Amino acid sequence: MTTILEIEKLNVSYHGTSILQDINMKVEKGEILGIVGESGSGKSTLLKAIIGLLGDNGRVESGRVSFDQVDLLRISQKELRNIRGTQLGMVFQNPGMSFNPIRKIGSQFLEALKNHRKIDEAQAMKQILDMFAKLGLGDGKRILNSYPFELSGGMNQRVAIALAMIMNPQLLLADEPTSALDVTVQAQCVKEMMDLRDHFGTTIIIVTHNMGVVSHMADKVAVMYAGDLVEYGSKTDVLNHPEHPYTKALIASIPQIGGTLPKGIPGQPPAFGQVFTGCSFSTRCHLCDDICIHEKPVMHNCENGHTVFCHKCFSEV
């Protein structure tokens, strides 16, 4: 397996307030990585930093994001433009928000194709309909002739996935692609994304709140809390044998049909910009100790590349 994306010591801030601290991550080719965590833990910011969409407020303070041996943070706008679309694709949270509301979907697909090569319309149409067929979207001509508001939310999201995939990128970033959809459509979208990997060998990084989606799709799982990566490893390791107290609490708070009310995590996630000298989860952790408050946890390796950032859990292994 070759590494397609490597993130090293990535620090990102908004207006000087640190959002991501020293994120290290490696994604292998053809792998699906699920990133989970509470709202505000920096999951979406991480995706935006990778693809260079932090906007005017966000700034990468330090670190490296190398994609296929290319450092995405240090290439020119022109090189970045060439990589975007052809090798990197992204799906956003709100279905339909990926499309300009006053232009037909067909013209936006055409634009995406024409951005990177000369292609005549008939050929382009054929390619788009092919992609629709692969994703199980019937009636492609009607979709292309519609405006975004004429399609349902679920349909929009599936079309958005098709748009992100039209240039057959190697890496697809999905920012909570299923959060705004109902459960049956969620299942469909998840299946489609997994089909993509099987068809095209696409590497996928998916950010989500939905542990069900992660446990179904992902090969590797990364858990984030307050801008820190707290646990990383294969799906079975992280979800079945969680080491970090936060991961344990997160899994305990999944609601179950017929079960009792989920436990929830006591306390609040840290406020925007709150600085910790020790572990960022210390204020809500039942294992919290003096060392947790005063010292940053270092990385502990369990087996199979399963890593945890915690002072406490290592003793239990």
Added chain:
Amino acid sequence: MSDDRLKLKNKKLKKDRTALKLGFFLILAAGLLFIACFGEYIVPYDPYAQDLSNALQPPSGSHLLGTDRYGRDLFSRIIIGAQTTIFSALALVAGITIVGTIIGVICGYVGGWVDSLIMRISDIFLAFPEMVFAIAIAGVLNGGIWSAAIAVGLIAWPRYARVARSQVLAMKNHQYMNAAKLMGTRWYKVILKHIMPNILGPIIVTAALDVGAMIMNLAGLSYLGLGVVPPTPEWGSMMSEGRSMLQTSPWIVLAPGLAIFITVVIFNLLGDTIRDILDPKQTRRTLNNHVQNMKAILSGRKKREKTLVE
């Protein structure tokens, strides 16, 4: 008939009426443009021909609007004057719309220090009282209709730039802008295909509402002698020429004044109708609203007077 259906019918009626209004005012505006274009073939007299024996004639069958102090036919002069007034106003609005929009889009899209610099410059232009500033600029330039147009244009562009800029800033936060960039779309295509179509409505509305005001501004400058140079007929300067004879021969002032009034009203109502169609969210300025406002202002003033007396 149920309430809902009644509402629906009313809505449809309203829509129909707006369309009808648009058609009506478009025809009137087209009529004005026709007069402006083909005035030379309509006029009964040569607008420049002096006939001192016929000077200061009141309106009559042979001279519909009377004659001025050199005996020139006012009706002919007003029709020829339409050309100068209307075309220069339309050209001016088109010019500042294009320039202002380009500046605003650049500010909004590029942001950063470019945006700050240009916006501070526009603040400087906005800080002066409009007409005083225009008079100063027109005075410095050579005079003539073009220097008047430049003067009015210089005071008017910041508004367009601001409208365009705020629209672009609002657009920039939309996800599909990011999506377009992520597809590898070039910056000029993002502007032309994604931003421009979305922001055109408010800009057209601003421009349509401005035509009347521009006619007034240009006529105003000409009235002060800073616009058109005599003997070229222009409504503002024609009023100015007649003002010393307002008591003895009021038609010299009233005729071009009426022409300005009618033209401005037509273009303003056309602009209002366009606004109603392109920007339906804005409340319409109905007569009722005006009456309500006046009542509120008057009652407020009465109350204040009362408290003062007490």
